[in-house]
Amino acid sequence: MLGLSASVLLAVVSVLADDNLHKDTLFKNGLSEPLSRFSEIHTPAYETWPSSIPEVCKKWSTGPAYGHDGDVSCSGEMTAVEIKIEDCEDTWTLCRCGNAEMNMDDFARRFAQVPPGIRSYTGAALAAQSGGCSGVTLDWNFIRYHGDCGFTVFLHESGHALDGAESWNSEAFHKAVDESSCVPDDYANSNWVENWTQLQVIYTYWVQFGEIPANYACLYPSLMSLWNQDRIMEALYTKKCLKERRPFWVEQNTMNQRRSHSRHFPARGLPRALRLPPTSLNHTMGFSG
Numbered sequence: 001m002l003g004l005s006a007s008v009l010l011a012v013v014s015v016l017a018d019d020n021l022h023k024d025t026l027f028k029n030g031l032s033e034p035l036s037r038f039s040e041i042h043t044p045a046y047e048t049w050p051s052s053i054p055e056v057c058k059k060w061s062t063g064p065a066y067g068h069d070g071d072v073s074c075s076g077e078m079t080a081v082e083i084k085i086e087d088c089e090d091t092w093t094l095c096r097c098g099n100a101e102m103n104m105d106d107f108a109r110r111f112a113q114v115p116p117g118i119r120s121y122t123g124a125a126l127a128a129q130s131g132g133c134s135g136v137t138l139d140w141n142f143i144r145y146h147g148d149c150g151f152t153v154f155l156h157e158s159g160h161a162l163d164g165a166e167s168w169n170s171e172a173f174h175k176a177v178d179e180s181s182c183v184p185d186d187y188a189n190s191n192w193v194e195n196w197t198q199l200q201v202i203y204t205y206w207v208q209f210g211e212i213p214a215n216y217a218c219l220y221p222s223l224m225s226l227w228n229q230d231r232i233m234e235a236l237y238t239k240k241c242l243k244e245r246r247p248f249w250v251e252q253n254t255m256n257q258r259r260s261h262s263r264h265f266p267a268r269g270l271p272r273a274l275r276l277p278p279t280s281l282n283h284t285m286g287f288s289g
């Protein structure tokens with residue numbers, strides 16, 4: 001689940017190579033189990049139709065796998081769909097390698113489940129092959145999944161795009177992490193980039209479900225650093241996509257013909273969560289001095 005832009009990888013790898021944050025962890029066994037309620041996250045209505053293959057998908061279908069040894073595995077015929085989600089007037093293009101473990105239906109649903117403000121920072125995505133699951137966010141705006149990855153991985157990678165090489169590297173964030181006595185989990189300890197996006201996963205959980213299933217006082221300064229960024233709060237709380245945040249479109253590559261529609265209608269409504277004022281946040285987070 002690396003989040004490094006390929007273009008900046010060499011530049012930052014020396015910084016990150018021995019950059020374990022050496023913090024205690026809030027969730028000892030990762031986020032998947034404690035945040036399992038993500039399985040209940042709202043699925044907006046969406047439809048897909050076949051697309052031609054955008055150049056950006058071809059571009060990222062080769063090269064280092066990032067997170068795996070060797071190169072990315074993308075063989076067989078690549079297919080693509082355009083996806084229209086009810087919370088956005090614009091579409092996205094999702095590409096899939098013929099040998100990818102993740103089928104297009106699961107790919108589309110998980111992509112749609114990423115809250116619209118966070119999703120807006122992703123330009124397009126590709127599903128490729130792997131023995132397990134990992135993802136990489138390339139150029140901070142194109143996500144490639146290796147294997148059949150669940151929703152939390154989608155949210156993690158989308159968080160890298162939201163970060164955009166900006167938030168993780170801010171002085172305010174580093175100060176907040178220094179003032180925190182823990183990070184979310186072992187993976188967050190990897191480096192500042194992973195810590196930021198894991199915090200984003202936890203904050204998004206809180207926005208969606210109104211709780212965090214742990215006493216997270218040790219994480220409070222870090223979470224507040226997200227709270228203090230209007231751009232991040234906008235992304236986590238908006239019910240509509242953010243057109244002005246979209247890094248790129250690929251509609252010029254698509255067939256522009258809606259045929260063979262695949263429709264999905266959600267069974268239930270969206271869990272509502274209000275953006276609480278800091279005092280309530282303080283209280284809700286169980287922070288006691």
Ligand SMILES: [Zn+2]
Nearest residue numbers: 001002003194
């Ligand atoms: Zn990552």
